[in-house]
Amino acid sequence: MSNVLRYAMTGALAVVGFIAAQSSHASVVIGGTRVVYPSQEKEVTVKLTNQGTKPALVQVWLDNGDEKSTPDTAKVPFTITPPISRIDPTKGLAIRVLYTKEPLPTDKETLFWLNMLEVPPKPADSEGRNLLQFAFRTRIKVFFRPAGLQGDIATAPEKLSWKLVPADKGWALQVNNPTPYFISFAHVGIKTGDKIVGDEGGGMVAPGGNTTFPLKDVGSPASDAQAAFDVISDFGAISSMTHAVTR
Structure with missing residues (x-):
């Protein structure tokens, strides 16, 4: 398990005990509510944007439906570049999703999930202080769409x-x-x-x-x-x- 995820899980556990006392929200948003990956494409890009006022560290991975997945346990025929990134305030980042060509059904779509874990940076004056760090995880659908499917998605x-x-x-x-x-x-x-x-x-x-x-x-x-x-x-x-x- 990566250091980013360990840090995020520690923050997430702290949130569980503090959720009733304080609310917060993610700064980094994913462009779109879903991703469609046409099988004939070499890659697709997904835009991330930091709408907050502080830098954010994000880790991104795909899973095949297991909500408890981590980047180490998820087994999918895709790679993501870059998997871990820092995004400055008001800035954006395009991540690349690449299909690694392991066999998937050719007569129907296959569903995967894109996960984005956002971890805020530690404050510069955090030395010797007890701080609560929030980690936010977002999941959206990824539809792998083979070429030549019968019919049309619109109808x-x-x-x-x-x-x-x-x-x-x-x-x-x-x-x-x-x-x-x-x-x-x-x-x-x-x-x-x-x-x-x-x-x-x-x-x-x-x-x-x-x-x-x-x-x-x-x-x-x-x-x-x-x-x-x-x-x-x-x-x-x-x-x-x-x-x-x-x-």
């Missing part, structure tokens, strides 16, 4: 099928995805007339998979009920859609 949400299914506390919406693309949602609910109810947030459905979304405080849905959902595009834009449901 993939139209091909979803939706079904109302009984749930422990009422009803849920089950979505089936016949496309080779991951489809992300900002919101999922049920629409009857002009009213949308049951929305408990968003989620995602994998290629060829299905996901069930519980509907909050929904009684027996009307016969004209429709699935109402907000789809998140490659660029982070949100589009509202409706679709007929089966039972």
